[in-house]
Amino acid sequence: MLVLLWGLDGDSPLSEVRDQLNLLDVPTKFVDQRRVLETEIELVVGETVEGCIRIGNDNIDLGEVSAMYVRCYESARLPEIAATGPDSAAKQHAIQVDDILACWSELTSALVVNRFTASAANGSKPYQLEQIRGLGWGVPETLITTDADEARAFWKYHGEVIYKSVSGVRSRVSRLRAEHADRFADLSSCPTQFQQYIAGVDYRVHVVDDKVFACEVRCSADDYRYPENGAPDIRACTFTPDLEEKCRRMGAAMNLPLAGIDLRRTPQGEWYCFEVNPSPAFTYYEQITGQPISQAVALLLANAAPEYMPEARHGAASGSGRCGIKG
C-alpha cells in the first residue's frame, strides 16, 4: 500500500491529509510540483499500465500506489516555470510531467481523489447544474445569454437575480443591481450567466465517500467567500438521514469520492444546490467547525485496497511498474 499525494508544498488540504496519513503510519510519497524540474516520469501502456517517477533520489513505482490525492495546479504556470518563457524546455518538461501523471491517474485501478475526468464537469457551471438537476436536486432557474433584452426580461420576471461566470474562471457570485444596467450592452461580447436569486441560508457539505460533514454558513454577502462585513458565521450541523444520503448519492453519481457541495435552504424549507466542487478547500471549514474532514480523507486513502476499489475507467490492470528511469 502506498498513497501518492500530488500538489504544492504548503497547500493546506494536502498538508493536513499528509499529516493525518503520517499519524496513521501509512506510507506516502509526495509529488511536489515545485520540484517539477527535478521530476522524471515514465509511463508504459499496453495490456498493463506501468510507470514510475523519480524525484531527486526518490523512486516511486506507480504499480505500488493504492490511492492518490490530487490537489495539483498547472505546473507550467508556477512563477518559476512561467519565468523561463513560453517555449522554454523547462515549460515543456513541466507540461509533460503533468500530462503523464494525469494520464496515469485516469488509467490506474488505484483510488484517485478525484480523477480529472470526474472533476471536469465543474468547468462549466450550467453543464454541472444540469447534472445536479438530473440527480433530483432543486436548482435555480438559469439563463446564459448574449442578448440584453433576454437578460432584462429574466431580471424583471424573477425580481432579483445574480450573475456569475459560466466557467470556473473568476467564479464569484454577485447580485445584479440597477447600476449594472448600463453594462448590458457588453453582453453581446460573451455569453453571461444569470440566475434566479434564491433567498435562504447557505450550507457547505463535504462528502468523503460515505461520510457527510455539513455546516451552516450565515453571511450577508452575495458570495460568502468574499464577505464585505466581517467573516461568515460557520457552524457544524447535522442533516436528516435522507438529506445526507442524497448528498452521498450525488458524490457517487459524479464519481467524486471527495466533494464540496453548495446548498441553500429557503425560509420555506426547500433545498437548492448550486454547485459541486471536486477539489474543495475543506480545511477552511475544518478549522472553524472542528469537523475531522482531513482525517476522513486520509482514512479513505488508507483503506483503498484493491478489492474495494471502484473499477477504473476501462477496468484497468496495473502492471508491475518496472521502472525504466535510470537511477
Added chain:
Amino acid sequence: MLIILAKQEDEIAAWLAHRWQSHNAVLVSAADLSTSGWSLHLASPGKSRACVGGRDIRNEEINGVVTRIPRVGSEDLEHIVSSDRRYVAAEMTAFLLAWLSSLACPVLNRPTPSCLGGPIWRDEEWVHLASRLGIPVIPVRRKTPDDVPLPEVESACAVTVVGEACLGNAAEPLIKNARKLAKAAGTDLLSVRFTGSEADSAFVSASVWPNLSSPETADTVLQCLLEKSVC
C-alpha cells in the same frame, strides 16, 4: 439547419458548409458567439435560441451539429481586448459545452466536459481501452525527459467510423474492432489507425477528428446526421 462548429479559417469546415448548403449548413465560429441572440434557458430548452449566420433561430430548428474544435482558444478571439481573451475563451467553451449538451439533434461528437468534440483521449488511453476490449495493441511509452525516443509506429491503415458506417479498406475484423472501440468510447465519429489492413493488424491510435475532406466521408457524415435526425 446544420451547424459546423469550427475555427473561422477551417477550410474543410467551409467546404462542408458549401457541400451541404442544400441543408442550410453554416459554419459557426467563436466570433459568432460575440453576437446578440444566443440564449440558453436551462429549465426551458424550448426557449433557447442561437444566432447563426445572422439569423435568429430556435434550437429545434437545428438538425445536426459537427464539432471540429476541442475548445475556444484565446487565439480565436481577436475581436476581444487581449487582457480578456483567456477569460472569454473559458466562458465561451463552458457555454458551448452546456449548449451542445442541451441539443436534442444529432451532435457529432457529443461533447465531454474535457472536449467539445468528444473524448479527446491521449494515445495511452485509447490503447488501454482497445486492450481492455481484446483488440491487439502496440504498447505506448512516454517518458520525460525523453532521452531515447521510441521510433514512431507506422500505421498503414485508417478506418473511419461514422455512426453505423465504416470507411476504409481493411479486413472485416478491423472494421469490427473500430466499431467496437467507437461504441465503447461513446463516439459516432472516430478515426482508428491500425498497423496494416490485414485481419491480425494491431491497433495504433484513434482520434475524434477524422479527415472529412473527401466527398465520400462528407456524404457519409451528412447521411448519419440526417438519419439520426429522423430517429
